[in-house]
Amino acid sequence: MRLIFEKSISGKRGVRFPERDVPSACNIPDGLKRKNYAELPEVSELDTVRHFTQLSQHNMGVDTNFYPLGSCTMKYNPKICEEAVLYKGLADLHPLIPQLPDGNKLTQGALQVLYETSQFLSEITGMAEFTMQPLAGAHGELTGTMMIAAYHASRGQKRKKVIIPDSAHGTNPASAAIAGYEVVSVPSNAEGVIDLDEFKKALDKETAAVMLTCPNTLGLFNTQIKKIADKTHEAGGLMYYDGANLNAILGKIRPGDIGFDIVHVNLHKTFGTPHGGGGPGAGPVGVKKNLVEFLPISRVVKKTDGTYALEYNYPSSIGYIAPFYGNFGVILKAYIYILLLGQKGLTRVAENSVLNANYIMKKLEPYYHLPYMRTCMHEFVISAVKQKKNGVRAVDIAKRLMDFGFHAPTVYFPLIVEEAIMIEPTETESKQTLDKFIDIMIKIAKEADENPKITKTAPHNLGISRLDEVKAAREPKLRWTK
Amino acid sequence: MPYISNTDEERAKMLAELGLNSIEKLFKDIPPELMSSSFNLPKGKSELEVRRFIKELASKNITDLICFLGGGFYDHFVPAAVGAITSRSEFYTAYTPYQAEVSQGTLQSIYEYQSVISSLTGMDVTNASLYDGGTAICEAIMMAVRITRKKKIIVDEAVNPIYRKMLHSYAANLNFESIDVPVGKDGRADRKTIESELDNNTACIVLQNPNFFGCIDDVSDLADLAHTSGSLIILSTYPVSLGILKSPGEMNVDIATGEGQSLGLGLCFGGPYLGLMATRSKYIRQMPGRIVGETADKNGKRGFVLTLQTREQHIRREKATSNICSNEALCALSALVYLTLVGKHGLRELAELCNVKACYARKRFLEIPEIKQKFDSPIFNEFTLELPANAEDVISKLVHKGIMAGFPLGRYYKNMKNCILVALSEKRTKKEIDFFAESLGEIL
Ligand SMILES: Cc1ncc(COP(=O)(O)O)c(C=O)c1O
Numbered sequence: 001m002r003l004i005f006e007k008s009i010s011g012k013r014g015v016r017f018p019e020r021d022v023p024s025a026c027n028i029p030d031g032l033k034r035k036n037y038a039e040l041p042e043v044s045e046l047d048t049v050r051h052f053t054q055l056s057q058h059n060m061g062v063d064t065n066f067y068p069l070g071s072c073t074m075k076y077n078p079k080i081c082e083e084a085v086l087y088k089g090l091a092d093l094h095p096l097i098p099q100l101p102d103g104n105k106l107t108q109g110a111l112q113v114l115y116e117t118s119q120f121l122s123e124i125t126g127m128a129e130f131t132m133q134p135l136a137g138a139h140g141e142l143t144g145t146m147m148i149a150a151y152h153a154s155r156g157q158k159r160k161k162v163i164i165p166d167s168a169h170g171t172n173p174a175s176a177a178i179a180g181y182e183v184v185s186v187p188s189n190a191e192g193v194i195d196l197d198e199f200k201k202a203l204d205k206e207t208a209a210v211m212l213t214c215p216n217t218l219g220l221f222n223t224q225i226k227k228i229a230d231k232t233h234e235a236g237g238l239m240y241y242d243g244a245n246l247n248a249i250l251g252k253i254r255p256g257d258i259g260f261d262i263v264h265v266n267l268h269k270t271f272g273t274p275h276g277g278g279g280p281g282a283g284p285v286g287v288k289k290n291l292v293e294f295l296p297i298s299r300v301v302k303k304t305d306g307t308y309a310l311e312y313n314y315p316s317s318i319g320y321i322a323p324f325y326g327n328f329g330v331i332l333k334a335y336i337y338i339l340l341l342g343q344k345g346l347t348r349v350a351e352n353s354v355l356n357a358n359y360i361m362k363k364l365e366p367y368y369h370l371p372y373m374r375t376c377m378h379e380f381v382i383s384a385v386k387q388k389k390n391g392v393r394a395v396d397i398a399k400r401l402m403d404f405g406f407h408a409p410t411v412y413f414p415l416i417v418e419e420a421i422m423i424e425p426t427e428t429e430s431k432q433t434l435d436k437f438i439d440i441m442i443k444i445a446k447e448a449d450e451n452p453k454i455t456k457t458a459p460h461n462l463g464i465s466r467l468d469e470v471k472a473a474r475e476p477k478l479r480w481t482k
Numbered sequence: 483m484p485y486i487s488n489t490d491e492e493r494a495k496m497l498a499e500l501g502l503n504s505i506e507k508l509f510k511d512i513p514p515e516l517m518s519s520s521f522n523l524p525k526g527k528s529e530l531e532v533r534r535f536i537k538e539l540a541s542k543n544i545t546d547l548i549c550f551l552g553g554g555f556y557d558h559f560v561p562a563a564v565g566a567i568t569s570r571s572e573f574y575t576a577y578t579p580y581q582a583e584v585s586q587g588t589l590q591s592i593y594e595y596q597s598v599i600s601s602l603t604g605m606d607v608t609n610a611s612l613y614d615g616g617t618a619i620c621e622a623i624m625m626a627v628r629i630t631r632k633k634k635i636i637v638d639e640a641v642n643p644i645y646r647k648m649l650h651s652y653a654a655n656l657n658f659e660s661i662d663v664p665v666g667k668d669g670r671a672d673r674k675t676i677e678s679e680l681d682n683n684t685a686c687i688v689l690q691n692p693n694f695f696g697c698i699d700d701v702s703d704l705a706d707l708a709h710t711s712g713s714l715i716i717l718s719t720y721p722v723s724l725g726i727l728k729s730p731g732e733m734n735v736d737i738a739t740g741e742g743q744s745l746g747l748g749l750c751f752g753g754p755y756l757g758l759m760a761t762r763s764k765y766i767r768q769m770p771g772r773i774v775g776e777t778a779d780k781n782g783k784r785g786f787v788l789t790l791q792t793r794e795q796h797i798r799r800e801k802a803t804s805n806i807c808s809n810e811a812l813c814a815l816s817a818l819v820y821l822t823l824v825g826k827h828g829l830r831e832l833a834e835l836c837n838v839k840a841c842y843a844r845k846r847f848l849e850i851p852e853i854k855q856k857f858d859s860p861i862f863n864e865f866t867l868e869l870p871a872n873a874e875d876v877i878s879k880l881v882h883k884g885i886m887a888g889f890p891l892g893r894y895y896k897n898m899k900n901c902i903l904v905a906l907s908e909k910r911t912k913k914e915i916d917f918f919a920e921s922l923g924e925i926l
Contacts (some may be wrong), residue, residue, distance in 0.1 A: 001586070004594050004822055014823035015561045017835055021912040022842035026726075026834045028860055032698050034729050039601040040826040045563055048822050052567040052591070059587035061575035072577050076485055080529050082569065085750070089540030094551050095752030096889055097544075101874040106881075109542030110751045123522055135613035135753065136808040138795070146655040170795035174805035178624070180657050183800040221511040251521045252509055258516045268808065272485075274571075277588040278578040278610065278772065278811030280754030296651070319651025323616045323644045324752025336536060340484060342526025351505045352486050352493075358508060359496045375508055399583065408581045413796070430487040431496060457780075459583050465779040467582045472777035472789040476766070478607050479597040 001058065004051050005480045008041040014048050039482060058463075059277070060407045066433050068360075070379045070410035070422025071169065071217060073247050073269035075353075078340065081273065081333035090332065095324040104309045111308035114300045114325055117335040118284065124346070125243070125263050126256020127286030131295045132326035137244055139321070140264030140283030141175035141211075146318045147262060147287065147294040148209045148238050149179060154294075154316060159208035159237070165194040167218055167414040172211045172242060181208060188416055192372040193222040203235050213242035214258075215249070215377035217414040217422070219357065229259025238262060238291075246270040247426070248354055248378035251347030261288045270349075271334035282330040296321045352427035353378040356434060360425055363438045367445035371417050379424035381417050392448040392455045394419040399466060400447070400458035404440045484526070543751075547886040548914050550843075552864050552905020553694070554615065554642045555752075556744045558722065559909050560820070564746040567819045574812055578772070582787040588811065589786035592774040595818040602724045602821070602829075603738040604731020605760035609771035611814040612757030612806060615741025616645040619688060619718055620652045621770045621804055622737040622759060626686035626714040627658055628768050628803070634683045635660040638671045640693035641718060643894035649688075658685070669697035669857025669866070671704060680711050686736075690718040691727070695891075696840075696864035696903065697857050698727060705734040721745055721758065721817075723862045725833030730760070737761045746820025747813055756813035767793060770804030832908055836863035839906040839915065846919035847904075852926050856901055864905040866891065866898075870926055873902040883921045 043051070060067065067074040085091060093110055097103045104111065118130035134140035145162070152159050162176040163184045173183040184202045189195040193216060203210075210232045215221045222228070229239050241255040241263035247270045255263045267273050268281035275281070287295060297317045298310040310325075341349065354377050361370070361380045368382040384394040398408030398421070410422040425434060448455045459465065488496075497503060527535075549557040568574065572587060579585030579592075592610045599608040612618045623635055635653070637646060639662050646662065653660045661679055666672035671689055680687070687708050692698045701717060708715045714736040722744045730738035742756030743749070761769055767790065775789035795802040824832060840863045847853050847867055856866035869876055873890040880887040892899035906915075 001590060003590070003597075005597065013825055013828060014563070015825075015828060017559075017828070017831055017908055020835065020838060022838055022915070024838045024842040024845060026837050027841050028698065028726060028837060028862070032700055032728055032860060033726055034604070034724070034732060037826050037830060038598070038724060038729075040598055040824070040829060041822050042825045042827070043822060045561075045823060048819065049563055049566065051822075052819060053570065055587040055591055056567075056570045056572035057587065058585075058590070059572040059576050060584040061572045063571035063575045065584075067575075067577070069577055069580075074575075074577060077571075077575055078485060078529075080533060082574075084533070084536045086565075087537060087540040089543040089545050090536075091748040091750055092545045092557075093543050093751040094545075094549065094557070094749045094886070095555055096551055096553050097886070099893060100551075100881075100886075100890065101878045102881075106544040107751070109539035112539055112542070120523060123520065126519070135617065136806070138805040138807045139613060139617070142805055146651070149655055169807075170797070170799050170802065171805050171807045173800035174795035174798075174802045177800035177802075178805050179655055223511055223513060226513070226516060252518060253512055253516055254518045254521075257519050266808075274574045274812075275577045275808070276574050276810075276812030277576040277585075277815065278592075279808040280613075280810045280813060281808040318655060320616075320644065320647040321651060322753075323614055323648065323755075327753035328751040329748075329754050332536075336532055338523070339527055339532045339535070340529065343521055343523040345484065345526045346523065347521070348486060351508070352488065354508045355493065355496055355505055358500055362500055375511060398581065402581070402584050407584055410580075428485050428487065431492045462583050464583055464586060464783060464785050465781055467779050467785045467787050468777045469582075469787050469789065472775040472787045473791075476773075476789060477776040478593075478766075478773060478789075479600045480594070481597075 001054060003480050004041045007043055007047055007051060010042055012042045012044050014043055014045045065405055065407050066429060066437055067407040068409050068423045068425050069407060070424040071244060073424060073426055075272055075426035076428035077272055077274040078337060081336045084336055085329045085332055098310050108308055111300055113332055113335050115302055115308050117331050120338050121265055121284055122286055125286050126254030127263060128289040129292050129295065130284050130286040132284045132331055133296050133322040134264065134283040134285055135322055135327050136279060136281040137264055137266040137283040138171040138175055140285045141171055142178060143285050143296060143321050144240055144262045144264055145176055145179035147291055150294040150318050151238065151291055152208055160206045162208055163202050163210045165212065167216050167416050169217060169244065176211060192218045192220045196224055199228060203231060205235065207235055207237040209238040209240050211240040211242060213245050215245050218372060218381050219376040219379035220372060220374060221377055225258050244269055248350055250350040252350050256288065261291060267330055267334040272337040273330050273333040280327050280330055282327040294318055349427045356425040356427060356429060360423060360434055360438055364441055367442050379422060381420050381422045383417050384419035384421060387448040388419055390448055390452040392452045394421050396455045396458060397421060397444055400444050400455045401440065402459045403461045406437055406440065547881065547884055549886045550888050550904050550918065551886045553889045553903060554741055555749060556905060556907050557749065557909055558744050558907050560746050561823050563823055564816055564819045568812055568816050573815060579788060582785065586785060589774050591815050591818055593776065593786050595814045596774060598818060598821045599758055600760055602721060603760040604729030605738050606763040607766050608760040609769055609773050611810040612759055612771055613810060614753065614755040614757045615718060615739065616648045618739035618757035618759050619645050620649055622716045622739050623686060625737060625768050625770065626716060629765060630685045630712060630714060632683050632685040633658045635686055635688060636676055636679050636684060637662050637688045638665065639663060640665040640695055641688055641690040642694050669695050669859045670699045676704065677707060680707065682711060684711060684713040686714040686716050688716045692720060692723055692862040695857055695866045696861045697859035698862050700728055700733060702733045722833060725829035742813065742817045745817035747816050754810055754813050756810045756817055768803055771806050771809060835908045836906055839910055840865060843906055843915045846915060847922065850923050850926060864903060867902050867904060869900045869902060871900065873900055876925060879925050880921060885918055885921060
C-alpha cells in the first residue's frame with residue numbers, strides 16, 4: 001500500500017479549527033521559531049479514514065482470526081470495556097486534579113477504580129498490597145527489582161545476583177540487569193522446569209532474588225516450586241513471580257500462597273485488555289507485607305469515612321516510577337473484566353484455557369515432536385525438529401498457517417527448545433475453532449513431508465510474500481523522506 | 483458464562499479425548515497443599531449492571547469545570563476520526579507485529595508514525611514508542627550513559643517536576659548521579675550554573691522546552707557546550723508546540739523525548755499516554771524500543787518489518803538496550819492519525835491558536851493590578867503568574883465558580899507558594915478566558 005505521504009496533495013486539509021476569537025497576536029520571536037514546517041501529510045478526512053481503514057485490513061487481530069500466540073494470552077476483549085473508557089468523567093479526567101487542594105474529592109470515582117482493582121488483584125494473587133503504577137509487564141519487573149534492592153539495602157545488604165531460569169522471557173534478565181543485578185541463568189531439566197541441583201549451586205548469600213514464572217514459558221507447572229521458595233528464603237533471597245502466565249491458575253493457586261514475595265500481573269494478558277498492536281498494557285505489582293513500605297508513591301488508600309485518597313508520605317518508598325497512577329484506561333478495563341466474570345468466572349477462565357491447550361496438544365502429538373510429555377497448563381510448546389529433516393522450520397509452519405487464516409503461534413521461544421512452536425489458545429476459543437486449527441496443523445505436517453516446498457515458501461495467499469528481514473537490518477530505512 | 487463459548491457437552495467431549503472425566507484432573511500436577519487458600523471475589527455481574535455501576539463511578543469525577551490545567555498534560559480537541567480509526571479492532575486486538583505478513587497494517591502505521599515524529603522533532607530516527615514522557619526521559623538518560631560511559635546527569639529544574647521525581651528514583655536504583663540546577667531569573671535554563679556543573683564525567687544535560695513554567699528557549703548554545711565536553715543533550719518537548727517552535731534537531735539536540743498525549747489522546751486520568759523518542763542516526767544502535775524498517779518481499783514488493791532487533795530484550799536478554807517489550811502502539815497510532823488529520827499547515831495554525839489564546843489570557847490577568855508575571859521569557863501556551871495570595875486557596879475558590887484554574891507551583895517548588903501555572907488550548911474561548919479573568923479579579 002502507498003504511504004500516507006505519497007497520497008499527500010498540497011492544500012488538502014483533514015480538520016478545521018475555530019477562527020481566532022481573541023484580539024492578541026502571536027508573539028513568539030522569530031529566533032525561537034522553526035525554519036520549515038514539519039513534513040506532515042496533507043490529506044482530507046476521507047483520505048485519512050480510507051487510508052487507515054485499508055491499512056487495518058492488512059492486519060490480523062483476535063476479532064478477525066484465531067491468534068494462538070504463546071505467552072501473549074490473546075483472548076477475546078469484551079466490548080463493554082472499550083465503551084466504558086470513553087465515558088465522560090473518565091476519558092476526560094485530568095491526572096493532576098487529585099494534586100489540587102481537595103482534589104481527591106473531585107476524583108472519587110477514579111480513585112475507587114484504582115483502589116478496588118488493587119484489592120481484587122491482592123486477593124487473586126495472595127499478596128498484601130498492589131501498586132497499579134507500572135505501565136507494562138517489563139515495567140513491573142523493573143519496579144519489583146527496585147523494591148528487591150531497597151529491601152536488601154534496608155537490611156544493610158547489597159546482594160549482587162538474580163537467579164533466572166534459561167526458559168525465562170527476555171524481559172526478566174533485561175529488567176534485573178537494568179536494576180544493576182548480575183543475572184545468573186540456571187538450566188532447565190528434562191521435565192522442562194528449573195534444575196534443582198543447578199539451582200542450589202547458584203543460590204548463595206549474594207542472591208537477591210529468584211525470578212520465575214509458574215507455569216513457566218513451556219506451559220509447565222513446577223511441582224518443586226515450594227521447595228525453591230523455601231531454599232531461597234533460607235538464603236535470605238526473595239521470590240519474584242512473573243505473572244504473564246497467571247491465566248492458567250486463576251482460582252487454583254496463588255503466587256502468595258506458594259512462597260512468592262513479589263508479583264507483577266499483565267492486565268493485557270490475563271485480564272482481557274486488548275494488546276493494541278503492541279500496547280498499551282499495564283503491569284501492576286503486588287507484594288507481601290514485609291515489602292509494602294517500599295511500594296512506589298503515590299498510593300491509593302481508603303479512609304475510615306469510606307472515601308479514597310492518594311498518599312505520598314512513605315519514607316522508605318522507592319519513589320516515583322510513573323507520572324501518575326498507572327495506565328488508568330487499561331486498569332479500568334481490567335476492573336470491568338473482573339466485575340463481569342467474578343469469582344466463578346475467573347476460575348473457569350483458568351480451567352477452560354488449560355483444557356483448550358491440552359486438547360490441541362493431544363491432537364498434535366502424533367504429528368509434531370513434543371519435547372515434554374506432560375499435562376500442560378494454558379499453553380504448550382511443540383518442536384518442528386521432525387519437519388526440519390525435510391528443511392521445514394518452525395518459521396515456515398508459522399507462515400503457512402497464515403494461508404489458512406490463522407495467526408501464527410510464537411516461534412523460537414522459549415530459547416531452550418529447538419525449533420519451538422508455542423501455542424496458547426486461551427479459554428475464549430470454541431472447540432470448532434480448535435478443531436479447524438488442529439486439522440490445518442496436521443495438514444501442514446503432512447505437506448511438510450510430501451511437498452515441503454509449499455511450506456517453505458509460505459505465505460502464498462496474503463498479497464504479500466515472505467519479507468526480507470536481513471535486508472531491513474542491513475540497509476535500515478526507518479522513515480519516509482521527501 | 484460470558485466469553486467462554488464451549489458448552490458442557492463440548493467440554494466433556496474434549497475431556498474424553500484426553501481420557502479424563504473432570505477438569506480438575508488437568509491440575510493434578512499441583513500439590514494439593516499449594517491450592518489457593520482463598521479466592522474471595524464478588525459474584526460476576528451482567529454487562530447491564532456493570533455499565534450502570536461504571537457510569538455512576540464516572541459521575542463521581544468532576545470534569546465539567548472549564549479547564550486551564552496543563553502541566554504537561556493538555557485538554558486539546560480530538561477529531562472524531564481519530565477514535566473511529568483506533569477503535570477498529572483489526573488494530574486494537576492485534577499483538578506486537580512479530581509476524582510481519584499478517585501485521586502490515588500495524589507495521590506500516592508505525593513506519594509512518596516514525597516518519598512524522600522524526601520530521602516534527604527534526605531528528606533522524608524515531609522508535610515505535612515508549613510508555614510515557616517520563617520513562618522516555620529515563621530511557622534517554624540510560625542511553626546517554628551507555629553512549630558516553632559517564633554517570634553524571636545535569637537536570638534543569640524546569641523539567642517537569644514529576645519527571646524529575648521519576649528520574650530521581652531511577653537514579654537512586656540504577657546507579658547514576660543526578661544534579662538539579664535551579665532555573666534562571668528569567669525562567670530559562672541557568673547557563674552559568676550548568677556550565678560550572680558540566681565536567682568530563684557528565685553524560686548529559688536534560689532540559690525541557692517549553693519548560694514547566696511555560697517559558698520557551700533556544701538551547702543550541704547548551705548543546706554546543708555539552709558537545710565540547712563529550713556530553714549529550716536531551717530535550718523533552720511538547721509535540722503541539724513543534725508546529726511553530728524551533729525543533730530539537732535545529733537546536734542540535736542528541737535525544738528528543740516527549741509526552742505524546744496532546745496528539746489525539748484523552749487525559750484519561752494519567753494514561754495510557756505515549757512516550758516519544760527520536761535521536762540521531764549515529765545513536766540508533768543504542769536506542770531502546772522497537773523500530774520498524776522498510777524492506778521488500780520475495781517479489782520485490784514493499785513491506786515493513788520490525789528491525790534492528792539485536793538491541794532488544796527478546797534477543798539480547800540482560801545485554802539489551804532496554805527491558806521494554808509492550809509499548810504504547812495504539813497511542814502511537816492515535817498520534818499518527820491525529821497528525822495526519824491536522825496536517826502540515828494545520829499544526830502551525832493550531833500552535834498559533836494556542837499561543838494567541840495564552841497571550842490574550844495573560845494580558846487579561848496582568849490587567850489585575852495585584853497579579854505579576856513571574857518570568858519575562860516568551861511563552862507558548864502556558865505561563866506562570868504570581869498572585870497576591872496562596873495559589874492553592876485561589877484555585878479552591880475558583881473551583882466553586884466552575885473553573886479549573888491551573889496548577890499551584892508551590893506543590894513542587896518551595897518558593898512559589900503564590901504562583902500558578904495556567905494553560906490554554908484551542909478549546910478555550912474568549913468568553914471563558916474573560917470569565918476566568920473576571921472571577922479572579924473578584925476573588926483577589
Ligand atoms: C513470560 C512473559 N514475561 C514478561 C513479559 C513482558 O510483559 P510486557 O510485554 O507487558 O512488558 C511477557 C510478555 O511479552 C511474557 O510473555
